[in-house]
Amino acid sequence: MSGLFITMEGADGAGKSTQIEKLKDYLSNKGYDIILCREPGGTVISEAIRTVILNREFTEMGNMTELLLYASARAQLVEEVIRPALEDGKIVICDRFVDSSAVYQGVARGMGSQLVYEVNRYAMGDTVPDITILLDIKGKEGILRKKKQAQLDRMEMESAAFHEKVSDGYRMLAKEHPERIHMIDGTQTIEAIHSQIIEVVDAILDTE
Ligand code: TYD
Numbered sequence: 001m002s003g004l005f006i007t008m009e010g011a012d013g014a015g016k017s018t019q020i021e022k023l024k025d026y027l028s029n030k031g032y033d034i035i036l037c038r039e040p041g042g043t044v045i046s047e048a049i050r051t052v053i054l055n056r057e058f059t060e061m062g063n064m065t066e067l068l069l070y071a072s073a074r075a076q077l078v079e080e081v082i083r084p085a086l087e088d089g090k091i092v093i094c095d096r097f098v099d100s101s102a103v104y105q106g107v108a109r110g111m112g113s114q115l116v117y118e119v120n121r122y123a124m125g126d127t128v129p130d131i132t133i134l135l136d137i138k139g140k141e142g143i144l145r146k147k148k149q150a151q152l153d154r155m156e157m158e159s160a161a162f163h164e165k166v167s168d169g170y171r172m173l174a175k176e177h178p179e180r181i182h183m184i185d186g187t188q189t190i191e192a193i194h195s196q197i198i199e200v201v202d203a204i205l206d207t208e
Contacts, residue, residue: 002087002089003085003086003087003088003089003090003091003092004086004091004092004130004131004204004205004208005082005092005094005127005128005130005131006023006091006092006093006094006129006130006131006132006133006201007093007094007095007096007097007099007129007131007132007133008020008093008094008095008096008132008133008135009096009097009099009103009132009133009134009135009170009181010134010135010136010137010142010170010186011137011139011142011143011163011166011170012139012142012146012155012156012163012166013137013141013142013143013144013145013146014135014136014137014142015135015137015145015186015190015193016095016096016135017095018190019135019190019194019197020036020093020095022190022194022197023093023194023197023198023201024036024093026194026198027091032090032091033088033089033090033091034090034091034093035081035082035085035090035091035092035093036092036093036094036095037077037081037082037092037093037094037095038095038096039070039074039077039094039095039097040053040054040069040070040073040074040096041073041077042077042081042094043076043077043080043081045080046072046073046074046076046077049069049072049073049076050073052069053066053070053073053154053155054153054154054155055153055154056153056154056157058154059154061154063105063109063110063111064111066105066109067101067105067109067111067116068119070100070101070105071101071119071120072123074097074098074101074123074124075122075123075124077094078123078124078125078127082094082127083127086127094129097124097129097132098116098117098120098123098124098128098129099129099132099134099173099181101116101120102116102117102169102173103166103169103170103173104155104166104169106169107166107168107169108158108162108163108166108169129180130180130204131180131182131200131201131204132177132180132181132182133182133184133197133200134170134173134174134181134182134183134184135184135186136167136170136171136183136184136185136186137167137186137187138164138167139160139162139163139164139165139166139167139168140163140164141187142163142167143156143160143163170183171183182200184196184197
């Protein structure tokens with residue numbers, strides 16, 4: 001039996017973590033077996049790669065290096081965690097996945113989505129999300145939220161224009177994949193967002 005692969009996407013500070021926790025509780029209460037993971041990270045090796053990618057001091061990192069590092073962290077996570085969990089029939093909820101690369105590296109860094117998907121084909125194979133929840137928030141707003149919480153990492157330190165490209169990139173992607181990507185207004189209350197997310201997820205679970 002194969003499980004269900006859900007990914008959560010959005011600009012920095014869109015509120016993904018809060019919603020992932022709530023979705024996990026909701027689905028666990030319904031009796032489903034849930035595996036949570038985040039990108040970049042989620043395995044010992046991927047977390048080690050994460051510390052390199054997000055290091056504030058590595059301002060000289062080239063775009064290609066960045067793209068390949070995200071893809072390497074992903075390859076390890078897919079092989080070690082996501083694929084086995086799906087083969088076991090579990091529900092995997094991942095905080096970011098390949099769409100983050102399509103938007104941050106493909107659009108905001110200008111590398112193009114074709115190159116990004118080509119590289120990532122090696123990283124993820126046929127392990128692609130069944131549904132993706134996109135929390136839509138203006139790039140600038142998200143960064144303002146982040147600034148209140150903690151020191152910004154290398155990606156969050158990028159310009160306001162970069163973060164605007166990220167939000168615009170996500171909206172474009174949602175239009176290109178309406179069957180998979182469900183865009184939800186991330187400026188609503190936590191509860192309002194949560195009920196829209198469970199509506200989407202319940203609908204797909206009902207058809208399984
Ligand atoms: P993280 O702290 O996990 O951000 P957030 O809490 O907003 O999810 O940091 C991940 C950063 O890496 C975030 O700025 C988005 C970026 N990113 C990419 O640029 N490409 C990718 O493929 C992924 C997975 C993340």
